[in-house]
Amino acid sequence: MAQQARAIRTRRIILDSAAAVFAERGYERATIGEILARAGVTKGALYFHFASKEELALGVLSAQLLDEPLTPQDVKLQELVDQGFLLAHRLQTDSLVQASVALALDSGATSVDRAAPFQAWVDQVAEALTVAKARGEILPHVKVLDTAELFSGAFAGIQTMSQVVCDRDDLTHRVVVLLQHVLPSISTPAVLTGLDMSQERAKRLAADYEESRRRHEDADGTDAER
Amino acid sequence: MAQQARAIRTRRIILDSAAAVFAERGYERATIGEILARAGVTKGALYFHFASKEELALGVLSAQLLDEPLTPQDVKLQELVDQGFLLAHRLQTDSLVQASVALALDSGATSVDRAAPFQAWVDQVAEALTVAKARGEILPHVKVLDTAELFSGAFAGIQTMSQVVCDRDDLTHRVVVLLQHVLPSISTPAVLTGLDMSQERAKRLAADYEESRRRHEDADGTDAER
Numbered sequence: 001m002a003q004q005a006r007a008i009r010t011r012r013i014i015l016d017s018a019a020a021v022f023a024e025r026g027y028e029r030a031t032i033g034e035i036l037a038r039a040g041v042t043k044g045a046l047y048f049h050f051a052s053k054e055e056l057a058l059g060v061l062s063a064q065l066l067d068e069p070l071t072p073q074d075v076k077l078q079e080l081v082d083q084g085f086l087l088a089h090r091l092q093t094d095s096l097v098q099a100s101v102a103l104a105l106d107s108g109a110t111s112v113d114r115a116a117p118f119q120a121w122v123d124q125v126a127e128a129l130t131v132a133k134a135r136g137e138i139l140p141h142v143k144v145l146d147t148a149e150l151f152s153g154a155f156a157g158i159q160t161m162s163q164v165v166c167d168r169d170d171l172t173h174r175v176v177v178l179l180q181h182v183l184p185s186i187s188t189p190a191v192l193t194g195l196d197m198s199q200e201r202a203k204r205l206a207a208d209y210e211e212s213r214r215r216h217e218d219a220d221g222t223d224a225e226r
Numbered sequence: 227m228a229q230q231a232r233a234i235r236t237r238r239i240i241l242d243s244a245a246a247v248f249a250e251r252g253y254e255r256a257t258i259g260e261i262l263a264r265a266g267v268t269k270g271a272l273y274f275h276f277a278s279k280e281e282l283a284l285g286v287l288s289a290q291l292l293d294e295p296l297t298p299q300d301v302k303l304q305e306l307v308d309q310g311f312l313l314a315h316r317l318q319t320d321s322l323v324q325a326s327v328a329l330a331l332d333s334g335a336t337s338v339d340r341a342a343p344f345q346a347w348v349d350q351v352a353e354a355l356t357v358a359k360a361r362g363e364i365l366p367h368v369k370v371l372d373t374a375e376l377f378s379g380a381f382a383g384i385q386t387m388s389q390v391v392c393d394r395d396d397l398t399h400r401v402v403v404l405l406q407h408v409l410p411s412i413s414t415p416a417v418l419t420g421l422d423m424s425q426e427r428a429k430r431l432a433a434d435y436e437e438s439r440r441r442h443e444d445a446d447g448t449d450a451e452r
Contacts, residue, residue, distance in 0.1 A: 119391075150404060153400065154376075158380060159383075
């Protein structure tokens with residue numbers, strides 16, 4: 001377990017370093033040597049985790065997705081709302097998530113499969129919408145794939161705009177606005193009334209997420225001491 | 227007039243070249259020398275139109291906005307729909323518009339005011355929504371600025387996603403989906419029913435736009451011969 005905790009930490013250091021070098025130099029110009037120098041790990045350690053620069057890119061790209069599923073809610077659409085709030089929080093606070101999204105949106109990174117993270121988001125949202133549809137939460141005319149792609153694409157855009165304009169300070173508000181404009185077109189009125197799209201919920205979710213992260217890290221730390 | 231037509235053409239050649247160099251080398255690394263070499267114009271001609279690399283960036287950025295206003299419609303919200311369709315068409319066909327949006331979304335271009343084009347779009351949309359509100363086309367609860375920012379940000383995101391996934395082949399469809407999801411939340415039912423958000427309208431607008439451009443170019447050409 002101690003070894004595993006160390007490995008997780010080393011992996012994260014390498015990913016953080018790769019993300020920083022990609023952001024500063026651009027993905028195409030970045031070299032493994034620069035990433036090694038910044039991470040301060042051995043070549044062996046890096047290649048143990050990532051066989052190539054492409055694998056490092058995939059690692060950075062996948063960091064925008066949550067490791068663990070959200071707390072299940074009675075209303076599936078509420079989970080979709082929560083997902084948006086949590087991603088906003090992680091974009092505001094986690095430099096690896098920021099770098100991950102920047103890489104996905106970097107039109108200069110021509111040798112990276114930038115469609116993959118978009119597809120992963122579309123899949124997650126489509127899955128939630130499919131369950132919501134089966135439960136009768138959404139209106140019959142809704143085409144799950146169209147709506148899932150709209151959510152993913154629109155979110156990518158509003159977070160970019162928020163970053164450019166105010167370093168993502170107002171991102172939670174923009175997510176509320178997105179939800180308020182889109183959900184009335186897909187949700188049944190009864191479900192819509194019960195949805196909590198408030199900034200207060202966003203804050204509570206963010207606090208719970210940080211609390212859970214701290215607990216994980218403490219657990220890892222204890223393991224590492226043993 | 228001949229001189230003016232030549233000047234317009236030279237300006238466009240310089241902008242196209244700047245856009246191409248920014249896209250290939252990244253804005254920060256691009257030099258005026260490279261842009262000159264690609265444009266094949268004299269240093270004097272370039273500096274007559276643009277005093278600095280920053281001014282070239284502003285020129286490229288402003289190319290995403292239309293030179294002329296759209297054909298006015300009885301229903302103001304229809305103009306908003308038309309604007310979305312026309313931008314989709316220009317993003318699909320005009321390399322300068324593509325480069326303009328790429329520059330606005332390039333997080334590496336740190337010395338460019340990337341907020342300016344977003345602000346210009348928000349202003350245009352907010353202006354249309356303000357008129358629509360005064361005419362009673364939109365619901366009373368709508369906050370014009372929030373909705374304008376949502377439209378601009380969401381559009382930026384869906385066009386990025388469309389570019390990454392299929393080189394913007396499906397962009398018109400994605401714009402229809404965006405409109406179908408957002409307009410029911412802001413439009414009065416009577417106005418909503420009369421809006422034409424069809425791909426057929428998008429095609430017609432694109433054809434009219436190209437026709438008008440050709441006429442302008444012919445007129446310029448005739449002037450230049452005189």
